[in-house]
Amino acid sequence: MALLAITGNFDRKGGQLLEPHTFMHVSCGFTTREHDYLWENYPKNAKEPVGAPRFPLWNYLEREMQAMDMPRQILEGTPYPIRAVFALGMNARMFPDSARMFRALESLDFFVDTDLFMTDTAKYADIVLPACSSFERGEFKPYNGGLAWYTSPAIAPLGQSKSDVRIITELANYMDLPDEQLKEGYESFIQKYVLDEYGATTEELKKVDLPVKIAPIAEHEDLMELKRGLATPTGKFELKSAIIEQHPEWGLDALPTYKDPLDDADPEAYPFVFTSGSRIPNAIHSRLRNVPNNRSLRPKPTADMNEADCRRLGVKEGDRIVISTARGSITVCVHPTLSVPEGLVNLFHGYSEADANLLTDSDHLDPYSGFPAYRSIRCAVRKEG
Incomplete structure (x- = not known):
């Protein structure tokens, strides 16, 4: 982004x-006010979110927890203990060093999860609430060009399943939480914080067959945002962050300075780069992973490696390889390909029998955002046996 400005x-x-x-966060060209709701109802005198001391810039800008620090805080109990978790479709295998995350869930006094299926993570929960799929619920959807729609469910909810927002709303009412808007529910929220400004209603949007225009879109004029002033302390595009400069105690560099993204493992012992951040289209995160038709597209955990690396290792299509890092090893099949560069090993995450994120480092996190380095872990590879 700095290069774009320069x-x-x-x-x-x-x-x-x-x-x-x-x-x-859909780019549809008109503003909405859900963040107004968040700040209006932010609990008074609340403890700092999980991860706030460790990732102060993230906390300053987002005011929400950085979940990557949650397993550490559960296990260590600092800066305050966490003994219960309510989750919506949590997938522990998305966390770096996922074995640590499972240990954290096991140590909790109480864990509630919602999901479509009894996933590996849901099996750790004391209570699992069945969630609706997108076929069983309607929701507000904005689209590019000022368009919007309120979708209709294709089928009635199966069994006892409910949408996540209905589950949250019913719990808020049962617990009598001090949040009247939350207790009124999703449609009321959409009407007040999204649609009222544009003279539309949820009932009108439910009746249309396709998205309709609800907001005028202004024609872009070059440099108009820069002339108006950006939402930065200086009002300018900052190559050097004024926010970070004002907080030297954070220990962050205000300039975008290059740092090697790889972990500090010995490159001679671990000569390959391991990536687990890509997503297999037929099994995003924990969804639909064990549906037989979906699983058939890549039934076995398989690492993609460059054909030249495979020749050097003496492996061919379907052979089994052992991938190891400082945290452990897993055995998977190999797929020689030209779609990845030499020196790189790509393995889709989420397979319980060969969990890619057992190899990733829970402390190899970006100090600015707190997000994990799924694509820059040093590893070694050898043919099985």
């Missing part, structure tokens, strides 16, 4: 354009 391609057609904040 080369004059920020806030200009054909370059980087700023998008107004819209519902669920």
